[in-house]
Amino acid sequence: MITFFLIGLTVHVVFFVSIFDIYFTSPLVHGMTPQVTPLGPPASRLVLVVGDGLRADSLFTLLPNGSSRAPYLRSVIEQRGTWGVSHTRVPTESRPGHVALIAGFYEDVSAVAKGWKENPVEFDSVFNESRHTWCWGSPDILPMFAKGASGDHVYTHTYPAQEEDFASTDASRLDSWVFNQVKSLFQSAKFNSSLKESLLEDKNVFFLHLLGIDTNGHAHRPMSQEYLENIALVDTGVAELVSVVEEFFGYDGRTAYVFTSDHGMTNWGSHGAGHPSETLTPLVVWGAGVQSAHRVTEAQPYNDVYLQGAELVLLADIAPLMASLIGVPIPVNSVGVLPLLYLNNSEQFKAESMYANAIQVLEQFKVQRHSALLLTESKQAEFIHKARILIQLEKYGDAISLCRSLISHALEGLVYYHTYDRFFLGCSVVLGFVGWTSYVVVVILKTHASLNRHPSLLKQVRIPSHTLARLCMCVTAAITVFLLIQRSPVTYYIYCLLPVPVWYSVLKDTFYRLFTVCIIGLTAYLCCPQVVSFFHRAMLTVGLAVLSLWPFLSGLYGKSKFRSVSWFLGCLCLAAFPLMPVVGREPNIHLVTCAGLLTLFTSACYLWSSGRRAPLHLSDKQQFVAQMLHVAVCAYVPSLTHSSLQQKQGLPLLNQIISWTTLASSMLVPLLSSTRLFHRLLSIFLSLTATYLLLSTGSEALFPPVLSWLMFVWINIEQEAMLAQGVSGRQEVETIKRVFFIITAFFGTGNIASINSFDPASVYCFLTVFNPFIMGGLMMWKVIIPFIIVMCTFETIQVATQLSSRSWICTECSFSTCHFFFLVQDYGSWLDIGTSISHYVIVMSMTIFLMLLSVVTHIFTSQRLVLWRRTKMHFP
The missing domain is CATH 3.40.720.10 (Alkaline Phosphatase, subunit A)
Structure with a gap:
């Protein structure tokens, strides 16, 4: 499994980097001759x-x-x-x-x-x-x-x-x-x-x-x-x-x-x-x-x-x-x-200036491609000769119009050749995505217990290994020669050759109906609410409303009324957040304080409930009390900082020290807590929520407490469902819920718009001096915190219920990555560009992070499970 995920990590990292070579290469070219108007300028400075x-x-x-x-x-x-x-x-x-x-x-x-x-x-x-x-x-x-x-x-x-x-x-x-x-x-x-x-x-x-x-x-x-x-x-x-x-x-x-x-x-x-x-x-x-x-x-x-x-x-x-x-x-x-209406000069000066402008743009086009398809060499010469003749004949208006037309054609040519390799590279990346997804499906078909009962799905259609190897070697040689002739960058070789070994791994051991499974899975995913929610956050609200009915439709309500009602209310509360605006919200520090109080209340309720069933050790009590006091302090710091800035007294040094200390310790303090999964999960929740409060300015601060409440209820319900229904038949349903909650964690309170047009007030507890890297990093960490809470919940459910859907999630993410690859754009508003990039980056990073997390938690979970059995620990 470790080898499988390491290979998958490599594939996804390569394809993650590919969009910057395909969509976001620099448009600049060099080697042009500077152009200047031959007439004297009207200004000296x-x-x-x-x-x-x-x-x-x-x-x-x-x-x-x-x-x-x-x-x-x-x-x-x-x-x-x-x-x-x-x-x-x-x-x-x-x-x-x-x-x-x-x-x-x-x-x-x-x-x-x-x-x-x-x-x-x-x-x-x-x-x-x-x-x-x-x-x-x-x-x-x-x-x-x-x-x-x-x-x-x-x-x-x-x-x-x-x-x-x-x-x-x-x-x-x-x-x-x-x-x-x-x-x-x-x-x-x-x-x-x-x-x-x-x-x-x-x-x-x-x-x-x-x-x-x-x-x-x-x-x-x-x-x-x-x-x-x-x-x-x-x-x-x-x-x-x-x-x-x-x-x-x-x-x-x-x-x-x-x-x-x-x-x-x-x-x-x-x-x-x-x-x-x-x-x-x-x-x-x-x-x-x-x-x-x-x-x-x-x-x-x-x-x-x-x-x-x-x-x-x-x-x-x-x-x-x-x-x-x-x-x-x-x-x-x-x-x-050149905007001629701003110039107060002779018509000859305007025509000469526009002519210089046209030749300057045309020079870029010539350097971009010596042999033009949109504007041939003869056409260029004709344009230049005609414009010069018109200026000599003092037909300045006609010369200006002709120069404008030349600029328009040259700019079109610049765009054409700047994006010339995009289709070729895009096809290579798509082949790689489809190949990797097919390979994952092959692995699942081999290992998934429920599919082993259906021999018809496992009918092998093998290609002779020597024939397949020769074919792959020929394809590799052909691609290499083509790229050498084109004098392509080194990265092009990686994007174009990587699909070859991937498809070799697929074709050497392909199963009957494999491609049918891939097509059905891809079509189903592209039509599901998860993809739509990337563009319409209200779909998350619809999905949460439907999920709120899960205990009642599955028959779990009769076995645990309190948990079923808690799940219902938690889903409805969480469903309100995607309806809130992403940007443009006025700061409301009182809501940040309320979020801190809600965090303390839910944590106290859990500790009280847990203490009644299994008394906590003194060290555990002390740590939880310390973390809850820390949350209380972090809930007060934004209010104190906001008040100080309003009075123009600057950022208090103590507040800054508390904020950076909280951030630095947020991933270390939970490691000191009990190895009991519920206790560890609560410690993680308190630590991350403390940091989130410091990065909040309003209603978004309520999101982690509500999300964590729902995650705790989900863990308990999963145990009930496992006892009532068993494992069989629940893999695919659980995968859908997990993918859905991953997307909810990302887009519940915002998306890329909250970073591209972020309010600097969100980081005022940490710094007020402009620093794009630090400020951007803090905002990204704020977006990631809910995701970590959800992923920790997945690991807890994995240990508690023995359900594993890692491979299915990776397959779903691969489908969505391929989908969003085609939607990346480098034009339009920065919000549009940023959103298209973020969608691709999020689903790609989601896959990469899941792979990394799966490898790490596989080892960690195994050790924990051994300890769990030896100490006879149980879930409260």
């Missing part, structure tokens, strides 16, 4: 100001009295600038937003593995193409652009990472620091000749990253006074900045200004998904080379009226706009299209 986390409606919407909370930017919009709404593509996170804005391309999702701090490959940017760039702001954003720049002309000035504190008394000081640093630079230049000489050169960029708005939005919500006052502070800072810059350069009229945001924010203070509050950001451009003003119309946010009068552009389009304003090459990896 560019000032880029990014208000991180600023929503479009927060800046544009007027106050009830008709005034604006950003009067200076409002005056720019109305008198001398062009305003619009920029649309950020998901994921709406700080780093991807800045990459799209400054480099002109959208990152692949795999960059999330590096916390959006590092890109998997180097990339070009407006900063890299500039003569000099001075940057001020966050240490999470600025260094990546300096790291990717050639030479040493990008100068970054950042504050310490510890300053990015959600519990800060005044997060707007981050923005004040940036403005003060900029003023200091220009003041120093008056007495530093070399610095002044550099500043007076053309093609310079000044980048101000303002994180205060984002930090206040996370900590206090976008409708808070702190968030709105921070916008006013930024507006005042921009006004002073323009005054300092214009004075230094002698009001020469050669400075262009761009004010925008990398993403917005939801009403509950999160971002990452595709809601308009997260994707619509303000764009205000003024100064040299910029079109005259469009007046903002009075409107409500996020509807069609709100967008009237605004030019909606993509965030990546701003990169070619900035490049054109100061006359530097458009970043070679940019997929943005």
